[in-house]
Amino acid sequence: MMAKALKNRDLLLGLVLIALVLAIAARFPGYITPTNLEGIFTDTSILIILALGQMLVILTRCIDLSVASNLALTGMIVAMVNAGAPDLPLAALVLLSALIGLGLGSINGVLVWTLGIPPIVVTLGTLAVYRGVIFVVSDGEWVNAHEMSEVFLNTPRILFLGLPILAWVAILFVLIVAVFLRWTRTGRAFLAVGGNPTAAVYAGLDVGRTQFLAFSISGLLSGICGYLWVSRYAVAYVDVARGFELEVVAACVIGGVSIAGGIGTVTGVVLGALFLGAVKNALPVIGISPFWQLAISGTVIIVAVVINARQEKTAGKLILRDSHRTH
Amino acid sequence: MAMDEEDGAPVLRMRGIGKRFPGVVALQEVDLALYPGQVTALVGENGAGKSTLVKILCGVYQPDSGEIELAGETVRLNSAEQAMQLGVSVIHQETVLFDELSVTENIFLGQQMRNRLGMLDWPTMKKRAVAILQDLEADIDPDAKLRDLGIAQKHLVAIARALSVDSRIVVMDEPTAALSWKEIEELYAIVEKLKSEGKAILFISHKFEEIIRIADNYTVFRDGVVAGSGQVADTTQDALIALMVGRKVDQIFPKQMVEIGETVLEVRGLSHPTEFADISFTVRRGEILGFYGLVGAGRSELMQALFGVTRFSTGEVVLDGAPVTLKSPSDAVKRGIVYVPEERQRQGAVLPLPIFQNITLPSLGRLSRNGLLELAQEFDLARQYAARLELKAASLSHPVNTLSGGNQQKVVIAKWLATEPRVIILDEPTKGIDVGSKAAVHGFMSELARQGLSVIMVSSEIPEILGMSDRIAVMREGRIVDTAPRQEADAESLIRMAIGATQEAGVDAA
């Protein structure tokens, strides 16, 4: 029973996360107050949303390294539009960010789908291109808080049932993706296409189209996160969220998403993101320099991928009769 | 066995189907008819166009010419989904399923049921899955992940998948290739059941006994055209072979008599934690030792341990009287033990690299001077062994993937002969290669023995085992159950030992 529970990766990760939080709380009780826990969740919301999109991409055996650049470019554009036309309703800006993100994501998707260029090459390329375009559109200028409208800045912060809208947005996306993956044909196609592309073709699924869809969704979510990020940090500039794509991939890897495709759960990804968020939030509490953050993320990625690999390892054929008993 | 429907309308009729790929005509003017309640066997060598036809039937390929009639109506099968909807289901050669998904989902993927909200209806799917599996008398948990099932169970899931849609036509692409004897019998029962339900079955197979036993009609492909078709009752195995090959095959297994010398390789009490146990045997100079057994009896695992791919836990391997350590293939190669694997394309050849580079790959050390490769010497060596194996290729600089299966196998064998080994292990050396190359490989094996090599041959083909081996070891469930000289072996006793039917009769392991 215990052994079986330990084989459930999500449960294991959840236990590790709780143990981590409790361990820190044992010495720093302030860490576990509802306000702080709520803070961790809100701080991690954007990472959670991006990681959901990234998971869909990785499930189909691809990877999207352009998410942070997409986020930054979209964030810059909506910030500039907001600064230039403060009267435009927020809904229009959110829609705009979604559409820009979707567009940028579909570019990745089209290149992978129609030309069959390896995803890592495509998104390494668009990572650079999108980042460069931010400079071109903004001319290297910053958009600061005082240039943004009240509604633009404050809406994600409004509290609803004790949680800010930003956190609710993350929860909403978690639910949508969870339902999508479990209860729709298209959602199941993501798992099938990554699990066994050949078999997927025989089952009547279009591998390339599914990958395109994954990139588009990842782009859409990145775009929305562009607005959320810029409003949360109240500033837009060229280097926003630089390198954040690695944290997004890290959240997925820690969450048990197999880089080889076909394996991954929404629960795992959320826990993976929260794990990173909990660590990040704990550093100042424990009194460790924030400069440790990067090294810790790196270590956690490596440890997680080692553990994943051990779990994915398949046993031999077990030809000997007696061997069945010992296993 | 002409049935009443024989003169009735076929459920599927293909007329004048043609399909070409760049540089190859895969199918040409192919006609094929399938009748309800009958099994049609599709026979042909590898590369004769069988898989292309299957892919056309399941909508993965579209034919360049010809038409397909389903129940009298002309149809186009533009996608796998469409083919399924029209009632064509295919059970593929390698079970193309999804390891990480549940049995239920594997059965319905691509055709999942939905409720009124458009969401997937898991409870109903599970109920249907249970019903279908029960119908097949398969004891499989519908919630189990596919990766936790054995090969035979996976196969049953593939069959369940084919039956989940109300199909009129079931295509079985070499369904028995990976199954054990007992599982094959169960499969035959399922085929009979499908027949009685009035489904038309296209059964693709290499095994003639099988065809004679379960098929009503046959169609033979040769080089992309129909070489002949008719009723199984009116034909014989020899006639089918003749149609398939296009000529009479009189001597497939030319074993020459060779003087057997001293013991070269001795294996003592070799065991592996899960795959094999207590393996002891010897091979002598000039001898061919055959290993017979069912698929999955542990023969390949044993051979790969001898080659250093996997480690054995206890026991020792003695070469020329001295124990050797075999921790990796490179250890084995250094000692003169080489292995021609069963999975030629995955383990044998580096397909995209040129032929000569494949042949010289393990011999590069000898071909270098001051650390630099000598290209002229490399070509010399490659040319010499290509000629010895009668390799048919346009150029030694062509990649191996331009060659036929038989010639690819020759490249793998040439690669090892170029290292001048002491012991050569051949794992299913003629599996899936054309009859012509098969004879060449057999001829070459006895030639090797004559030159003093020790040959270990793993084969699941009884005629090959009986024709080529000096002695035959039979393996079952990871153990050697018998070793006997060829003169004392016959087909029936080999099979009985391989499936374990002799135990009650009191015949014990040698």
Add this chain to the structure above:
Amino acid sequence: MTMLYDATRFAVPDRLETGWKPRLLRWETLLLAVAAAIFTFNALSSPYFLDPWSLSDATFNFTEKATIALAMALLIIAAEIDLSVASIIALCSVAMGAAAEAGAGTGVLVLIGLGVGALAGAFNGALVTGFGLPSIVVTIGTLSLFRGLAYVVLGDGVYKNYPDSFAFFGQGYVWWVLSFEFVLFLALAVVFGVVLHKTSFGRWIYAIGNNPTAARFSGIRVERVKFLLFVLSGLMAGLASVMLTSRVGSTRPSIAFGWELEIVTMVVLGGVSILGGSGSIPGVVIAAFVMGLVTFGLGLLNVPGIVMSIVIGVMLISVIALPILWRRLQGN
């Protein structure tokens, strides 16, 4: 062994005009043409371009990256990748900086730079080969880890107490306009070219990249070769760190940030398949020149660095996309 068969009856010619080699060579010819075109364009658009010293200056902006690209090419041909190289530069630079603060001499600094690089590479290699992990994930992890360590040690500080003689590696000249960096790169290019194209080790790399299983079944010690390639990649990153630190004269933890992208682009532009199994050193060397010329040309036109990343990104995608599109058009 005796020849038993009539060799002439089954004689297979060694070579035909078609095959993989000419095709690759054509890629390199194309690259050369591109390089020549950019060279001419630069020469026409700026009067300062053709000055030998100005050209010599131009080499500095790509030799360090190109040095790493040589090792990266071998790794990618072997179907692995090392995304942590830029972080290794930072780690090595911090190590050298700390040693310099403690009063280490130039020789010791170089040894530390190379040693830390090789160790970091060995760490990657051990994770990939020891645990059988995908290198892309491992090196994304170590990318974080190595640069993270640099930040842990240095924070927002800076090391700049390097001995005067240390400046030679990044600022010195061997002869006239030929810098130490550039000459070293050319020499290494020859060495890497010979290793990849003329030795057994090079053949093993191709075999592994095309089919690691068959390579192993052919008696090649696949894990060992891959491990060595990771060490080599780390070593070259260490060497690049010595040159870069020496050239800049100071160490910050953000040093060489994002270089992995440009290095991978260089390798892919050079005709190395990102999926492994094919590519050549001459191609990578020409690609290094092409990228250097483009960067230099854009610099002459006063285009800011961040915009160059657009050019590099577009180049990366289009060098792969164009041949595919070309083949499609020919196919129809």
